[in-house]
Amino acid sequence: MNNSNLQKAAEILGEVREKAPLVHCITNYVTINDCANILLSYGASPAMCEAYDEVFDFVKLSSALYINLGTFVKEQEQAAILASTSAKIHNVPVVLDPVACAAVPKKIQIINRIFQVGKIDVIKGNIGEIKFLAGQSSNVKGVDxxxxxxxxxxxxxxxxxxxxxxxxxxxxxxxxTDGKNSAIIENGTKMLTKVTGAGCMLGALCGATCGADQDKFTATVTAILSMNIAGEEAFKKATSPGSFRVKLIDCIYELSEEKLREGTKITWK
Structure with a gap:
């Protein structure tokens, strides 16, 4: 284990609490409330701004932009493309969650358009989505x-x-990975798959960490470790999905740099 990398990841958690980055979220309606609450519990400031007439200027005020393609309607699509353009102009980091891109061809058109006129700093998806975007065969069922x-x-x-x-x-x-440095994380619990929006909440956390630190690779590692370790702690206190969902928010709030360092199961490559 690379202790310096792990120490940096823990420090980014502290930076989030210190800086309270403003995360501009254009996300799906199924989990918008969960994303807002987990950001607050993590120490960040959420803004669920998706109106086309507002997003360009709002990105300028933000620490990061999080785009989730889960239930995109037309205005969200147009707003996300405009917001990503503003992010490129104003050098605001962008996290993209390509939900269901392997199942819905329209999602690929949106992703390509964002890359044409804007930018993306982090792509965070499930394994099936990532393999599909990389041109590999993948096994998906809807958004899963x-x-x-x-x-x-x-x-x-x-x-x-x-x-x-x-x-x-x-x-x-x-x-x-950032193409040069890679990490494999084995923390987590299967209970995270029993609540709607765990992946969406994780994407929002990636926005928080990337908004707090310029090292996007380690920032993404920090967000994933945070979610997984909090999930493990929540599972110790809850035996069903409903109570787990509540405890997950609590455990994100209670997460410390020490817990993140000590609870980590990670391989650096």
């Missing part, structure tokens, strides 16, 4: 990945090189 993770890191690296950004693929193991 049924992929076993074989070849996931290689797909992340290929996609990172293709788009020159950090890529994270989540599943039973989580794979993160």
């Amino acid at each position: 990945s049924l992929d076993n993770g074989e070849g996931a890191l290689e797909s992340c690296i290929a996609l990172s090189h293709k788009y020159n950004c950090v890529v994270a693929a989540t599943g039973e193991k989580d794979f993160i």
Whole structure:
């Protein structure tokens, strides 16, 4: 284990609490409230701003932009493209969650348009979505990945090189890379798959960490470690999905740099 990398990841958690980054979220309606609450509990400031007439100027005020393609309606699509353009102009980091891109061709059109006129610093998706974007065969069912993770890191690296950004693929193991440095995280609990929006909440946390620190690779690692370790702690206190969802928010709030360092199961490559 690279202790300096882990120490940096823990410090980014502290930076989030110190700086309270403003995370501008254009996300799906199923989990918008969960994303807002988990950001607040993490120490960040959420803004769920998606009106086309407002997003360009609002991005200028933000620490990061989080775009989630889950339930995109036309105004969200137009707003996300305009917001990403503003982010490029004003050098605001952008996190993209390409929800259901392997199942809905329209999502790919939106992603391509964002890259044409804006920018993306981090792509965070499940393993099936990431493998699909990397041009590999993937096993998905709607918004869910049924992929076993074989070849996931290689797909992340290929996609990172293709788009020159950090890529994270989540599943039973989580794979993160910037094309040169990589990490494999084995923290977490299957209970995270029993509540709606765990992946969306994680994407929002990636916005918080990337808004707090310029090291987007380590920032993404920090967000994933935070979610997974909080999930493990929540599972100790809850035996069903309903109570787990509440405890997850509590455990994100209670997460410390020490807990993040001590509870980590990570391999650096």
